[in-house]
């Protein structure tokens with residue numbers, strides 16, 4: 001877009017060892033983070049893990065107790081929120097109740113040198129962009145939750161910030177509206193090319209929308225990766241359990257020559273690649289993760305060249321397109337959860353039926369604690 | 370208890386009846402009487418109940434009550450002016466206090482602050498007025514203090530027995546009433562709105578002008594009404610602080626009723642004053658409604 005040549009590698013946002021204390025509560029514990037220009041970055045984590053605190057620190061509403069924050073190559077220490085190249089969409093939307101929709105959207109344009117009619121055109125365009133064309137003269141309090149959220153979005157986007165910070169912007173919406181807004185946000189982000197930082201505790205939302213996700217626990221970043229990597233290769237049990245459904249089995253890691261061998265309880269021995277142990281290869285007892293959709297059941301008449309394990313159906317949950325089976329295998333306390341597509345010719349098994357579990361060592365993940 | 374055995378409607382009526390009767394006796398009856406009396410005439414010790422507009426004619430024809438002359442304002446405009454000034458001073462002083470308590474006092478200490486603010490109320494109103502006399506008087510605290518410090522030679526005589534002293538005393542007396550509505554309005558402001566304004570490029574001052582102040586307008590209007598309406602009717606403070614000759618409308622009304630024994634004229638003056646206050650209040654209420662129209 002711009003002819004200006006910027007050093008490509010320089011991250012737009014850079015945090016180094018950022019700590020935040022509230023009294024004796026340690027809310028952020030050494031955050032190191034780099035976010036690139038134009039990236040859609042998500043902060044994901046359970047309630048109270050410090051996502052909002054981190055976002056507010058970037059926006060300038062909280063001062064880090066220690067550590068540095070750089071935005072666009074500039075140290076942000078002592079720079080107040082109104083002088084930062086960031087804009088925020090608040091969790092509560094923070095729509096000004098005494099102003100109309102257009103006045104809300106145009107709020108930040110006061111010092112814009114453009115003449116009035118150009119500004120109102122910009123406001124109209126911003127409203128158009130978020131699908132609220134013609135709503136300008138409405139009173140802000142007469143809007144639905146989804147409309148408020150879009151006003152908040154337009155109000156931030158009209159200023160063309162370098163970074164847009166979104167604090168759980170979709171959490172107040174119903175499922176359908178949320179999915180629609182997710183798509184709209186992705187489309188918007190691609191068209192305006194602004195760096196988005198999204199806070200969410202909805203893992204699906206993070207997976208759908210982000211280029212990269214940081215999973216936070218108790219003030220620390222547990223893992224930072226792109227959605228696919230995060231889903232397929234979580235590095236710890238905590239991350240694995242937080243994102244999607246994961247079967248966790250006790251296992252043993254051994255190194256023989258240049259092979260890494262994993263003996264998974266209930267399934268058996270298999271060789272894995274080093275990248276299947278994202279937390280590092282450590283010989284000895286460990287936890288092995290395997291996703292329900294990478295397991296299978298061998299139905300009568302089907303054959304496979306994959307590995308097999310004997311099991312008994314313990315529970316059947318029918319979802320229409322899918323069936324979720326809980327299957328007991330020998331030597332494991334918790335039954336394995338297996339999801340199967342209901343393809344033609346596949347019966348839905350009964351509870352108590354004997355079956356064979358199909359597995360593959362390539363889908364194993366060795367998790368560190 | 371008999372009333373608890375009856376239908377909900379009857380029960381509600383029974384519960385509402387005492388305050389209703391109270392309101393009727395102490396509000397409606399006196400008000401209607403005043404209106405009626407204002408159209409009668411005083412003939413010696415009795416009232417002549419023949420309908421007449423003479424009282425109103427008297428009020429509107431001479432310079433005393435309304436029109437004034439070159440040297441003097443009419444009593445009613447002067448009183449409205451004094452009340453307006455008191456209101457302005459009170460609200461201007463109350464706003465920073467309310468703002469401070471709402472925005473700069475830790476939540477767990479707010480009730481303590483509000484409690485401290487009400488402490489002047491522990492002294493009777495009359496004593497507070499006398500207190501101001503002591504402070505502002507010819508040999509009062511202010512004058513002796515300034516003389517002791519060598520800042521002045523002669524006591525200042527503009528402190529007491531003029532409108533300044535009325536304004537000072539009334540502003541002090543009504544300060545708490547003005548603080549509370551503004552405080553409530555400020556408390557209701559969602560703090561994320563202030564952050565949003567900052568996020569959108571405004572500094573603290575412009576955030577105040579563009580967000581905090583407009584959102585506290587209902588509280589300001591409440592304060593204005595709460596101060597303005599009773600100060601017009603306050604006759605103790607002007608009586609004590611103005612000395613001989615100085616009169617505000619409340620004193621004039623009181624004199625008509627209690628000293629000159631001219632109830633009809635007093636009643637008519639009361640009605641005119643009420644209408645004036647009513648018009649001013651209405652303007653403010655309408656302003657407030659306009660303001661509230663765009664809000665939840």
Ligand SMILES: Nc1ncnc2c1ncn2[C@@H]1O[C@H](COP(=O)(O)OP(=O)(O)OP(=O)(O)O)[C@@H](O)[C@H]1O
Nearest residue numbers: 022025027045046047048049050051052053054201
């Ligand atoms: N101003 C504050 N004073 C004291 N503690 C605070 C303050 N703000 C946040 N905390 C604490 O810091 C922790 C992190 O809070 P934060 O709001 O960042 O969580 P979050 O990850 O956004 O959670 P949620 O998903 O529920 O919004 C919480 O335990 C919270 O109680």
Ligand SMILES: [Mg+2]
Nearest residue numbers: 051052053167
């Ligand atoms: Mg939060």
